[in-house]
Amino acid sequence: MARRSEARAKREAGGGYTCPFCCKTVDLRNTHYQCTNPACAKMFLRGLRESGAKSVYMSRNLDEEVDVENTIFLGKDPEGPSPVTTRNHIMRDSSGICDMCKRPAYRRLCPGCHNPIPQGAEEEGSTVFVILGPKGVGKSHYIAVLINELTKSFSPEFGATMSPATDRTTLRYRESYYKRLYEEGRKLDPTASYEQSRDSREPMIYYLRFFGGDSPRVYTLAFFDTAGEDLDSAGRMMNLSLNSFTSMASGIVFLVDPLQIPYINSRIRMDNKPPQGKDVTDILSNISNAIRANRSMSPREPIDIPLAVVLTKSDVLMKAPENEEEANVLFGPGSSIHIDRERGRYDKTNFEQISVEIEEYMRRVASGAFVQMVKEFERHSYFAVSALGSNPTGPVLSRAISPMRVEDPFIWLLNCDAEGSGR
Numbered sequence: 001m002a003r004r005s006e007a008r009a010k011r012e013a014g015g016g017y018t019c020p021f022c023c024k025t026v027d028l029r030n031t032h033y034q035c036t037n038p039a040c041a042k043m044f045l046r047g048l049r050e051s052g053a054k055s056v057y058m059s060r061n062l063d064e065e066v067d068v069e070n071t072i073f074l075g076k077d078p079e080g081p082s083p084v085t086t087r088n089h090i091m092r093d094s095s096g097i098c099d100m101c102k103r104p105a106y107r108r109l110c111p112g113c114h115n116p117i118p119q120g121a122e123e124e125g126s127t128v129f130v131i132l133g134p135k136g137v138g139k140s141h142y143i144a145v146l147i148n149e150l151t152k153s154f155s156p157e158f159g160a161t162m163s164p165a166t167d168r169t170t171l172r173y174r175e176s177y178y179k180r181l182y183e184e185g186r187k188l189d190p191t192a193s194y195e196q197s198r199d200s201r202e203p204m205i206y207y208l209r210f211f212g213g214d215s216p217r218v219y220t221l222a223f224f225d226t227a228g229e230d231l232d233s234a235g236r237m238m239n240l241s242l243n244s245f246t247s248m249a250s251g252i253v254f255l256v257d258p259l260q261i262p263y264i265n266s267r268i269r270m271d272n273k274p275p276q277g278k279d280v281t282d283i284l285s286n287i288s289n290a291i292r293a294n295r296s297m298s299p300r301e302p303i304d305i306p307l308a309v310v311l312t313k314s315d316v317l318m319k320a321p322e323n324e325e326e327a328n329v330l331f332g333p334g335s336s337i338h339i340d341r342e343r344g345r346y347d348k349t350n351f352e353q354i355s356v357e358i359e360e361y362m363r364r365v366a367s368g369a370f371v372q373m374v375k376e377f378e379r380h381s382y383f384a385v386s387a388l389g390s391n392p393t394g395p396v397l398s399r400a401i402s403p404m405r406v407e408d409p410f411i412w413l414l415n416c417d418a419e420g421s422g423r
């Protein structure tokens, strides 16, 4: 996998590390720390009690201190009924020495939001990939299946490990996605909008670590599962921190639901067909406008963030055609998406073949304007995936989940720095 030289150069030039949780730039010489010695929080709390002073750091649970910064970051009141608490004493200075046990502390925290900063942040920075797409595109299902595939299949294949950055990520993935989909075999519910749900403000963060080669490399994957209407207008997107995430991203995965494209929607015959959606060109245009505004770029200036354009629900495009009209919008048996990629390495030829085919497909079924808009991203590539592998007609999944090519966009993104141009 490629070394992220660009991000590194930026950091060496004083660009700092961008916290994938709160999106702020962190000077790595000025972080907070957490001591892993379990005695220290207790000692700290005993000191507070003995001094008799009232303190915001004192929680109801006498073994745990209140993490004020993290509580505020999650939009809660540190003095309210449910602040975030921790058994690991927090040091709000950059000495790196625990003021209780006087030993060095190795767990670094972002001073803004108190989420962890991984080892290797100096070398690798944060390589954040974001997944965007309008409502109903299949984003939640894609994220749910992708996390499972990256953990269980991609990681052993490429000599990597994938681990959740925080307990909250572990819990959220299990409770909101994995259980329902893999254990109960039911479809996920539509995602609450960003404004309604505080929960969706914090992305699920994973570290993908590669051990091979000269030095280990770590990538940060931020899965920001929004409701999708957050992308409807540039104006609205500007108000959200999603906008900052997107602008600082090292890669964007832009999901497109083929079934919501009017040309396909009116020709394909299937159960459970979603209504036609907003024009994909407009949605992508909102995204690129937001990036340009955020980075003070001029309207036509090319965007240097790699863009993966990903058709979701591709299982429905692989059915046998019932008539000629339908055959027009399906992938035939000769399509390159049937050709397996070579395992354990970046199969550039395979991806290029698919990308060329889907670009032509999009030109035909969406518009030339869409393909043109994609080209405003210097590095781009097209993909087709399926999270479920079959079309669910009711709330219960009647077939086992058998994903198709969900990891392809990430294999490309992880390698496209080394390629210069993705195409």
Ligand SMILES: Nc1nc2c(ncn2[C@@H]2O[C@H](COP(=O)(O)OP(=O)(O)O)[C@@H](O)[C@H]2O)c(=O)[nH]1
Pocket (backbone or CB within 6 Å): 133, 134, 135, 136, 137, 138, 139, 140, 141, 142, 187, 188, 189, 190, 191, 227, 228, 312, 313, 314, 315, 316, 385, 386, 387, 388, 389, 390, 391, 392
């Ligand atoms: N055929 C097919 N349908 C899918 C797939 N993934 C999702 N869907 C359908 O699309 C609907 C919306 O998916 P969801 O992930 O909730 O979309 P979101 O609004 O973008 O999060 C689901 O309820 C499914 O019916 C897939 O891989 N194949």
Ligand SMILES: [Mg+2]
Pocket (backbone or CB within 6 Å): 139, 140, 141, 189, 190, 191, 225, 226, 227
């Ligand atoms: Mg959703």
Ligand SMILES: [Zn+2]
Pocket (backbone or CB within 6 Å): 019, 020, 021, 022, 023, 024, 110, 111, 112, 113, 114, 115
């Ligand atoms: Zn932060």
Ligand SMILES: [Zn+2]
Pocket (backbone or CB within 6 Å): 035, 036, 037, 040, 089, 098, 099, 100, 101, 102, 103
């Ligand atoms: Zn200590």
